[in-house]
Amino acid sequence: MRSKKRYRNLLSGAAGMLLSALAGFSLVFLGLLLYSFIMTRIDVSEPVLSVLTSLALCVGAYVGGYTASRRRRRNGLLMGLCCGLFMFLVIFALSYFFAGTAGGFSASAKLIMTLVCAGTGGVIGVNSAGRRFRL
Secondary structure (H helix, E strand, O other): OHHHHHHHHHHHHHHHHHHHHHHHHHHHHHHHHHHHHHHHHOOOOHHHHHHHHHHHHHHHHHHHHHHHHHHHOOOHHHHHHHHHHHHHHHHHHHHHHHOOOOOOHHHHHHHHHHHHHHHHHHHHHHHOOOOOOOO
16 A cells, blocks of 8 residues: 555656646747747847847746745755756757757756756745645
8 A cells, every 4th residue: 555655656746747847848938939039120149049048948947946846845956956857858858859969068057057947946946935836
């Protein structure tokens, strides 16, 4: 009986992590849509574009970490880091398959930024007051 409960908790944690990452990805997508609209109006250089996409990734990772830890209500830093790592790995794989570029300094810098933002969101999500969060 104990193993069934443990398996159910593990499955619930994985489903919560996927939902939280989905919330983060949706925010990244909305941020990129906003940036693409801005880019149609003004000319944006390559470094500015890189900063804007990194900012969208950081905001999405923060929201994903916040949502993951807010759902779980414990282990905020760990939940945020796991969600951030999952989000980074998905984006890393997509960029490798579609753009053909995945390595280099940019990937390691984005990994660190994603983990820091998701961990911060996780800590703030656990320590925020209020009712239990439902997504």
